[in-house]
Amino acid sequence: MQEKGKSEAEVRRLLREARRRDLTYASGRILSSMCTSPLPIASQAFCEFLETNLGDPGLFQGTKNLEREAVKAIGSLLGNPEAKGFIVSGGTEANITALFAAREVAKVAKPEVVLPSTAHFSFDKAARMLGLRLIKAEVGEDNTVLASDVERKITQRTIAIVGIAGNTEYGAVDDIAALSEIALERGLYLHVDAAFGGFVLPFLKELGYPARDFDFSLSGVCSITVDPHKMGLAPVPSGSVLFREASYLELLQVESPYLTQPRQCTILGTRSGASAAAVFAALTYLGREGYRKVVKECMEVTHLLREGLLSLGMHVPEPWMNILVFDHSRREAIAQELRTRGWAISRTRKGEIRLVIMPHVKKEHAEQFLRDVREVVKKL
Ligand code: 0PR
Numbered sequence: 082m083q084e085k086g087k088s089e090a091e092v093r094r095l096l097r098e099a100r101r102r103d104l105t106y107a108s109g110r111i112l113s114s115m116c117t118s119p120l121p122i123a124s125q126a127f128c129e130f131l132e133t134n135l136g137d138p139g140l141f142q143g144t145k146n147l148e149r150e151a152v153k154a155i156g157s158l159l160g161n162p163e164a165k166g167f168i169v170s171g172g173t174e175a176n177i178t179a180l181f182a183a184r185e186v187a188k189v190a191k192p193e194v195v196l197p198s199t200a201h202f203s204f205d206k207a208a209r210m211l212g213l214r215l216i217k218a219e220v221g222e223d224n225t226v227l228a229s230d231v232e233r234k235i236t237q238r239t240i241a242i243v244g245i246a247g248n249t250e251y252g253a254v255d256d257i258a259a260l261s262e263i264a265l266e267r268g269l270y271l272h273v274d275a276a277f278g279g280f281v282l283p284f285l286k287e288l289g290y291p292a293r294d295f296d297f298s299l300s301g302v303c304s305i306t307v308d309p310h311k312m313g314l315a316p317v318p319s320g321s322v323l324f325r326e327a328s329y330l331e332l333l334q335v336e337s338p339y340l341t342q343p344r345q346c347t348i349l350g351t352r353s354g355a356s357a358a359a360v361f362a363a364l365t366y367l368g369r370e371g372y373r374k375v376v377k378e379c380m381e382v383t384h385l386l387r388e389g390l391l392s393l394g395m396h397v398p399e400p401w402m403n404i405l406v407f408d409h410s411r412r413e414a415i416a417q418e419l420r421t422r423g424w425a426i427s428r429t430r431k432g433e434i435r436l437v438i439m440p441h442v443k444k445e446h447a448e449q450f451l452r453d454v455r456e457v458v459k460k461l
Contacts, residue, residue: 104425106439109446113427115249115277115308117439119316119359126355126362127316133354135168139341144354147361151309154364155321158283159275159305161297165330166323167347168309168357172276173203174348175306175322178333180207180241181348182304182324183270185332187240195234196243197226197255201274204243213240224251228259235263241270246295247278250429252404254278254293261301271301276320279307281402284369284376297325304329309360312403314367314375314440319356375440379403382447383438389451393458406433411461418457424450 087095104111106118119127130144138145148168156164169175184192191214196204198217208215216239218230231242242264244255257273264271273295275282286292296305304324309315324330333346367375383403390397395407406429409415416434419426427435438447 106441109442109449110423111425112436112438112442112450113425114439115311115437116317117314117441119310120314120363120366122366123315123359123363127359128355130353130355130358133358134351135354135357136345136347136349136351137340137342141354144357148354148357151357151361151364152321152323154361155279155307155309156297156323158369159279159296159307159323161323161325164297164305164323164325165327166304166321168360169320169322169347170318170349170352170356171310171320172201172274172306172308173206173320175276175308175320176201176203176272176274177207177210178322178348179272179304179306179324180204180211180213182329182332183241183272184211184213186270186329189238189240191238192240193236193238194241194243195231195239197231197245197248199224199226199248199250199253200243200245201249201276204274214238220253224248224253226255226260228256228263231260232263235267235269239267239269241272243272243274244295245278246273246275246282246293247402247404249277250404250435251406252277252281252400252402254282254295254401257293257295257302258299261299264301264303270303273302273305276306276308277311277404278402279305280309280312280372281376281379284373285380285402287369287373288377288380290380297323309356309363312372312375312379312439313360313363315356315360315363318353319360321360376403379438379440379442382442382444385444386436386438386447386451389447390454393451393454395454403438405436405438407436408433409458411458414461415454415457418460419450419453422453422457424453 133141133144193214244257244260309319310317334344337345397407
């Protein structure tokens with residue numbers, strides 16, 4: 082650190098310079114991210130609550146109440162307004178918290194968790210931290226887990242099973258109803274990772290798209306991860322983890338005697354109330370109607386892209402939600418050329434080209450993308 086500070090103008094200039102090197106969602110060129118520009122009202126709320134700390138909620142009772150309201154609204158979206166939980170930093174913290182609870186429920190030696198092989202890498206982190214062994218179950222052609230394989234992999238040591246509602250690579254939704262049955266039969270904890278799908282599936286269903294059940298309406302589901310900083314249009318960092326019953330939270334408690342609350346259940350200690358305020362603002366401003374419209378528009382752009390890619394000779398499976406993958410015998414060359422042309426795209430582990438159609442991807446961006454793909458294919 083330098084001895085003397087610089088002027089405000091100089092600091093701002095340095096910040097602007099750094100920011101100019103970033104890609105922006107507004108450009109419409111980011112087709113690889115599950116995040117997007119937050120709603121203006123959520124960004125404003127975030128800034129206004131910057132100094133709040135929900136690690137010491139007695140000092141910020143108003144903010145704590147916004148967190149409770151936000152959790153209640155997400156719970157009602159997920160079929161259980163009584164669900165208890167927290168606004169957290171994102172899907173990783175949410176998944177770690179859920180598996181922590183599952184481990185504390187079971188108290189089994191050498192605990193194992195059976196989860197789909199498509200699970201996000203946050204579970205690998207959770208497993209290493211919590212001393213869990215992950216048993217990965219096979220997925221079928223449609224990229225959803227084979228419930229029969231999950232069942233086969235359950236042992237005396239299994240403490241939990243995990244299902245994914247909107248997996249990272251394909252947006253595929255596991256048969257959570259079948260997993261719920263297995264969990265109930267075997268007396269196992271079931272966690273659902275709906276980090277991405279939680280703000281998509283309820284609205285897809287209302288829009289008449291096929292959408293599988295995945296939430297607390299299935300009685301075996303014990304906890305759910307849903308990220309407001311993905312399709313919830315809240316700023317990073319905003320995740321959430323909800324539990325069917327408050328008793329799960331009690332298992333996470335540590336004593337925090339010198340704070341305004343005697344016990345704490347979150348992984349983080351000092352934690353931002355800005356996220357809670359921003360999530361509350363986004364949910365309250367948009368309501369179900371607003372989110373339905375967001376999802377409708379994303380799906381329209383998704384289908385526009387699919388039709389266009391099909392007409393260019395790509396192999397494009399029917400998408401589960403606003404995540405589209407496509408394939409072609411010359412996919413390496415196509416991916417490379419699209420990147421050279423400034424498109425941020427990603428690849429699945431199998432090698433398909435993957436697009437996440439977030440709200441910043443508008444019809445005109447999709448049309449430009451298709452024009453570029455057409456030119457790239459012509460030159461092959
Ligand atoms: N669960 C699922 C199903 C996810 O897709 C992700 C993240 C997580 C959990 C973990 O969430 P956090 O990253 O909030 O902790 N999925 C994307 C990924 O890691 C997130 C992402 C976001 C990727 C923005 C790229 C990007 O630009 O692939």
